[in-house]
Amino acid sequence: MRCTVPRSFYSGKCPESRTSMLPTAVGSAVGTERKGAMAKQACRHSWSMADVRYGFMVTERCFRCKEERSYFAEEHIPPKEEYREGEHFWDYLGSSQSVKFNLKCDKCGEKVHLDELLGLMTCSGCTADCNFNMIARICEEQKTWVYGALLYKREDADKPETAEKLAVLGRYFNDRIRTPGKKILVLPGWLVKDFDLCRCTVLEDVGMFQTEPEPSQS
Amino acid sequence: MTLAELSQKLGLKPLTELHDVEVQGAFVSDMVSDVMAGAAPGSLWITTQTHKNVVAAANLVDIAAVVVTSGRPVADEVVEMANRADLTILTTDLDTYGFVGQLHEAGV
Numbered sequence: 001m002r003c004t005v006p007r008s009f010y011s012g013k014c015p016e017s018r019t020s021m022l023p024t025a026v027g028s029a030v031g032t033e034r035k036g037a038m039a040k041q042a043c044r045h046s047w048s049m050a051d052v053r054y055g056f057m058v059t060e061r062c063f064r065c066k067e068e069r070s071y072f073a074e075e076h077i078p079p080k081e082e083y084r085e086g087e088h089f090w091d092y093l094g095s096s097q098s099v100k101f102n103l104k105c106d107k108c109g110e111k112v113h114l115d116e117l118l119g120l121m122t123c124s125g126c127t128a129d130c131n132f133n134m135i136a137r138i139c140e141e142q143k144t145w146v147y148g149a150l151l152y153k154r155e156d157a158d159k160p161e162t163a164e165k166l167a168v169l170g171r172y173f174n175d176r177i178r179t180p181g182k183k184i185l186v187l188p189g190w191l192v193k194d195f196d197l198c199r200c201t202v203l204e205d206v207g208m209f210q211t212e213p214e215p216s217q218s
Numbered sequence: 219m220t221l222a223e224l225s226q227k228l229g230l231k232p233l234t235e236l237h238d239v240e241v242q243g244a245f246v247s248d249m250v251s252d253v254m255a256g257a258a259p260g261s262l263w264i265t266t267q268t269h270k271n272v273v274a275a276a277n278l279v280d281i282a283a284v285v286v287t288s289g290r291p292v293a294d295e296v297v298e299m300a301n302r303a304d305l306t307i308l309t310t311d312l313d314t315y316g317f318v319g320q321l322h323e324a325g326v
Contacts, residue, residue, distance in 0.1 A: 052255045099251035122274040145277055145303065176259045177280045179239070179304070184278060201270045203278070205249045 043108035047172040050104035050111060057098040057119060057204050062088040071152065072100055072118060097205035103172050112168050116156040121148045121189065121200040130193035143181050147173075148189040148200065157190050219325060221283050221306060224262075228320050230285065230308040233292055234300045239282050244326050246318060250275040257281060262326070264314055268292045270299055277303040287314045 056078040061068045065088065073079055078095035098119055103112040123136040123146065136146040149166050156162050170186040177184065192198050222238040224230070242260030247253055250271045253263060259280040265272065268290055276284050283306035286292055292307060300307050310317050 049255060054251060054255075097249060097251055099255050101255060120274075120278070124270075140302065143304075147274075147278060173278060178259050179280055182280065182304075201274050203250055203254065203271055203274055205251055205271075 043105060043110065045105040045110065045168075045171075046107050047103045047112075047168065047175065048106050049101045049172075051100075051102040053100045055098060055100065056095040057202075058095040059093040060090045061093050063091050064089055068093065070118060070150075072098060074100075096202075098203075103168055112165055114165060114169065116151050116153065116162055116165070117169070118150040118152050119202055119204060120186070121150060121202045122146070123148070124199045124201060126199040127193055127197060130191075130198070132187065132189075132191040132193070135187065135191065139185055142183075144183040144185050146185045146187055147203075148192065149186055150189045150202070157188060162188070224321075224324060224326070225308060227324055228310065228317070230310055233286075233297050233307045233309060234305065236308075237283075237304055237306050241282050241326060244318070244321055245281075246314060253279060253281070262321070264317060264321075266290055266314065268296060270296055272296070273299045273303060273305055273307075276300075276305055281305070283308055285310060285317065287312060287317050 053074050055072055055074040057070055058073050058078050059068060059070045067088070073095075078092075080092040082089065082091050084090075100114070100117070102114055104110070123130075123133050125133055125137065127133055132146070132148060139146050149169070151157055151162065166186045166188065170184055173184040173186070189195075192200065219241055220238050221241055222236060224241055225232065225236060240260065241262055243258055244262045244264060245253060245257040246264045247257070248265050248267050250267075253275050257263060257279050260282050262283055262285055263272075263276055263281045264285045264287060266287055268286055272284055273296060275281075284300070286307060286309045289309060289311040292309070297307060312320065
């Protein structure tokens, strides 16, 4: 299955209303499998990675409209064939090895499906007036390291469940930290002002297992 | 064993400030995705990779230190990024196999 996100989704300014969706605390998990509602209420979750799948983060572009999008392919080699999808004619642009996973509570068995999550990125500080950059710089002074969640679909960004899932993901990473005072904050990628200009570091295995030259991107 | 003790014992060269933490174990991989999915906090990450991704992943997982093997050079911007994240990067001229052998002999 190819879940995709138009690259243009990440462009443009962040509407003020969306700032209210920043994950602030771990609320009730959503999109989950539960052993029981009581278990969910009582459990102080201890999250572990589950359903770990290795694959490729593939980027492609429509040669007609120039739209770009990325998706995660759970295949042994990244699919490079051109194909038509409605009005679009998708060309392979490049790929890198990546990983997808869900989170599962070791205590109650509750599971949080992170199907919306394409990957994580960190800010390189390239654009001074970028919301993500500003937040990252402020948090860094408090030894809080900000990671951006890249989502597949535009509509997922507007769902409150997505913010809750990112909060759970943040809690998973924070629960594992041993360094005193250090924290991880997972924020939505849409806080980036303009992804076409963004020089963020995406957590992926760039150039690994590449067996042939990438096609020209001109 | 602490990172400082280990570094001295195995002749590791710090490229960043050395943050002396207790080393809990070791994880060998050249893949960021592998580390995110499998590395335990407090581990040494032994790799030949020197990309900025290494710092981002090591910081996320709370790795004790990154050891770059085979004497691979590390770019200044990567070292600067690691220093900002209080992450120690060490290098050795040994290849990964040779270094892991010494690490095992040292009791890690």
